[in-house]
Amino acid sequence: MSEETAKPFGKDLLDQASREKLPPLNSNEELGLMAQALVKFFTPDSNWTWYASEFDGDDTFFGLVAGLDVELGYFLLSELQSVRGPLGLPVERDIHYQPKTLKDLLAHHGKHFEDE
Template identity: 60%
Template sequence: MKLLTEELRKTIPPLYSTEHEDDPLVRVKFFTPDSNWTWYVLEFDGEDTFFGLVEGFETELGYFSLSELESTRGPLGLPIERDLYFNPVPLSKIYPKFKQWKEEDL
């Protein structure tokens, strides 16, 4: 399965375009089927770099790359997958503490 289709690419806002939004939409969800890592995409540079929420050892906003996701395998050797049934939702629905982060930045 292709992690990111051309059609899906067109739906993801460019990097930095949602940084002033109160509650940006998460557009895509990637996950490891054999561990607890999940990547939620908010923005994309159109080529390789995403910005979004990463849940793994910690939960944090940051950058990650499509090429890394495509080459990474979980502990049982399974590749990262895209959640085919994921629908865009506000970031606060996935991570309620996001609203606190935004308020602390003010």
């Protein structure tokens, strides 16, 4: 088993390669909904999913969250590291995820917004 698949959660929830490809917070404002969500996190035992399009390099992401509702906003790495699903499973990073635009993800999750 490779290191990439052996440590998808916990301290290695956000690996160095993912950190390096995420642009700084607010750097995608001009792109609007055409900004790419580059990293996907999910709970394997529930329907919550987080898509990161920006990162402050420390703890704060901006992206799309699909859970009880689907919305754009900020979420924290520290929260993802502490969240557990109903069966006690931790959040994982989807190592097979292919980046998509926020607009495409909103449509995928049943939300349709006009790009500003």
